[in-house]
Amino acid sequence: MVYVQGRGEKCLTAASCVVGRLLNARLSEWEHADPILGTLLAAVADVLIANLPHTPQATADLHTVLSAMRTLARRSPLIQKYLVATEQRYMSAQQSLDLSLFRDLFQN
Numbered sequence: 001m002v003y004v005q006g007r008g009e010k011c012l013t014a015a016s017c018v019v020g021r022l023l024n025a026r027l028s029e030w031e032h033a034d035p036i037l038g039t040l041l042a043a044v045a046d047v048l049i050a051n052l053p054h055t056p057q058a059t060a061d062l063h064t065v066l067s068a069m070r071t072l073a074r075r076s077p078l079i080q081k082y083l084v085a086t087e088q089r090y091m092s093a094q095q096s097l098d099l100s101l102f103r104d105l106f107q108n
Helices: 007-024 037-050 057-073 077-107
Strands: none
Touching: 007 037, 007 057, 037 057, 037 077, 057 077
16 A cells, blocks of 8 residues: 555554554454454555555554454454454565665665
């Protein structure tokens, strides 16, 4: 996902709202997790991943989302599938950021 001024800000605001709700949720007490949460949380994570270079809070929010997904993945194979794919996208984004920081270091 590409960061786009305006639309990206709205998506980031929506993602932050979901993270705020997750912080107050008692996910470990849930007996069942609706599999649609995998899709929702993966989308939220994608917005946060796209904003890692632009928004310092995105990293903390992403860790909250991944933690929630890990908890819910124990109750839903579909959420587990989304968790694995999301963690792979996050690691790939981190590697790209690390490489760009490394290039910047040697270009200056």
